[in-house]
Amino acid sequence: MAEREEQQRKGISRRGLFGAAGAAVATGVAGYAAHSVIATPESQASDSSGPVEFHGPHQAGIVTPAQDRLHFATFDVTAGKRDALVSLLKEWTAAAALITAGRDIGQYGAVNGPGEAPPEDTGEAVGLPPARLTLTIGFGPSLFVDAKGNDRFGLADRRPAALADLPHFIGDTLDPARSGGDIAIQACSDDPQVAVHAIRNLARIGFGTTAVRYSQLGFGRTSSTSRAQTTPRNLFGFKDGTNNLKLEDTAKLEQQLWVQPGDGPDWMTGGSYLVARRIRMTIETWDRTSLSEQETIVGRGKGTGAPLGKADEFDPIDFEAKGADGEYKVAKDSHVRLAHPQFNNGAELLRRGYNFVDGSDGLGRLNAGLFFLAYQRDPRKQFIPIQQQLSRSDVMNEYIRHVGSGIFACPGGVQAGSFWGEKLFA
Numbered sequence: 558m559a560e561r562e563e564q565q566r567k568g569i570s571r572r573g574l575f576g577a578a579g580a581a582v583a584t585g586v587a588g589y590a591a592h593s594v595i596a597t598p599e600s601q602a603s604d605s606s607g608p609v610e611f612h613g614p615h616q617a618g619i620v621t622p623a624q625d626r627l628h629f630a631t632f633d634v635t636a637g638k639r640d641a642l643v644s645l646l647k648e649w650t651a652a653a654a655l656i657t658a659g660r661d662i663g664q665y666g667a668v669n670g671p672g673e674a675p676p677e678d679t680g681e682a683v684g685l686p687p688a689r690l691t692l693t694i695g696f697g698p699s700l701f702v703d704a705k706g707n708d709r710f711g712l713a714d715r716r717p718a719a720l721a722d723l724p725h726f727i728g729d730t731l732d733p734a735r736s737g738g739d740i741a742i743q744a745c746s747d748d749p750q751v752a753v754h755a756i757r758n759l760a761r762i763g764f765g766t767t768a769v770r771y772s773q774l775g776f777g778r779t780s781s782t783s784r785a786q787t788t789p790r791n792l793f794g795f796k797d798g799t800n801n802l803k804l805e806d807t808a809k810l811e812q813q814l815w816v817q818p819g820d821g822p823d824w825m826t827g828g829s830y831l832v833a834r835r836i837r838m839t840i841e842t843w844d845r846t847s848l849s850e851q852e853t854i855v856g857r858g859k860g861t862g863a864p865l866g867k868a869d870e871f872d873p874i875d876f877e878a879k880g881a882d883g884e885y886k887v888a889k890d891s892h893v894r895l896a897h898p899q900f901n902n903g904a905e906l907l908r909r910g911y912n913f914v915d916g917s918d919g920l921g922r923l924n925a926g927l928f929f930l931a932y933q934r935d936p937r938k939q940f941i942p943i944q945q946q947l948s949r950s951d952v953m954n955e956y957i958r959h960v961g962s963g964i965f966a967c968p969g970g971v972q973a974g975s976f977w978g979e980k981l982f983a
């Protein structure tokens with residue numbers, strides 16, 4: 558009996574194996590000690606069933622070695638009261654700490670509660686391991702000031718300048734129903750059901766305070782965020798994520814990824830800005846393009862992923878090299894040349910996007926593409942100028958179309974006993 562009470566106090570374990578680590582998270586105490594044995598980059602990249610530490614100086618799900626699956630959702634806050642929003646963020650944080658540790662939500666979880674009430678946890682993850690689930694939160698511009706200029710939650714003067722409204726880029730055909738959102742939550746996991754369970758339960762908890770604006774499933778990570786990972790392929794069949802910021806590049810991450818003290822409001826220190834773009838890829842047209850044309854567009858070989866004119870994927874790109882025809886080997890309007898830091902004032906991104914295929918479009922084509930996610934220290938110096946250059950000149954534009962967009966301020970990490978966005982509302 559005492560054991561059962563103790564179990565209830567700590568949250569229900571989905572499986573006994575991870576019980577000790579999960580219990581530490583559930584109580585919000587000593588979470589670090591319990592998890593420190595499992596949180597090395599190497600084990601996070603290779604053990605696809607284990608948990609990823611939820612607490613820490615930065616939010617998990619940014620430099621965490623990219624998991625295989627995504628469920629991303631943005632939410633509109635439907636309640637008008639700041640207190641209701643703060644309560645929800647506390648509830649979400651408690652739930653997030655439990656499910657990332659592989660535990661059911663609540664005191665009784667999916668199946669141990671009273672028969673008369675809906676279960677506290679929807680149950681589809683019962684028996685599944687944590688599968689490296691990470692949950693990452695970000696706040697959109699509309700949370701601070703709405704479209705009419707109203708300071709909805711007394712946050713207007715806390716909006717960071719770096720949380721800039723994204724400008725219109727050439728070729729943008731954005732669907733408002735797949736853009737924006739007051740709050741974004743990125744769920745990444747090596748098990749799609751675990752990621753879906755997470756967003757579903759957070760949406761359920763938010764009922765009455767938030768409503769899902771849109772959600773996006775993704776598969777086959779299109780980036781590596783650790784040198785311990787191999788580079789995956791996007792739906793054009795090319796290795797994607799070769800030249801990406803990686804968690805091992807600690808000095809560079811401070812320059813390019815993490816918001817530094819003095820960059821803006823203190824609540825964002827240790828955080829990062831997320832830009833999300835739903836990019837439709839007209840893969841049927843691409844599939845009728847010759848191999849050499851495809852490689853010229855990207856600027857890399859399709860098989861090896863090596864820069865054109867080089868042999869190995871990780872060889873540095875030689876932008877000066879010319880072929881016998883006198884043309885640059887890596888063409889002037891190729892994707893990698895235009896996106897490279899050398900042609901963007903040194904700006905880099907941490908990309909961790911996912912492929913998507915959302916059925917077909919009714920015209921005999923797959924509704925497929927890349928759900929592009931990029932984290933950075935300041936979008937005004939990084940995503941915006943890079944995308945301005947790409948939208949003007951990238952030959953890849955013939956095969957892609959940006960149809961959804963969002964920008965979010967993702968605060969620093971959560972400490973045990975605190976909650977998502979606590980410093981923003983302090």
Ligand SMILES: C=CC1=C(C)c2cc3[nH]c(cc4nc(cc5[nH]c(cc1n2)c(C)c5CCC(=O)O)C(CCC(=O)O)=C4C)c(C)c3C=C
Nearest residue numbers: 795796797798799800836855893896897898927943944957
């Ligand atoms: C604004 C930023 C970027 C958008 C939007 C974008 C879309 C996009 N990219 C690919 C495929 C590849 N991208 C590659 C490299 C690459 N892409 C960006 C930025 C954006 N891409 C950067 C900064 C880089 C790295 C450039 C460098 O420093 O060399 C590659 C090559 C492999 C790699 O290095 O990752 C591919 C392939 C698609 C299909 C796409 C939109 C659908």
Ligand SMILES: [Fe+2]
Nearest residue numbers: 797892893896
């Ligand atoms: Fe790219």
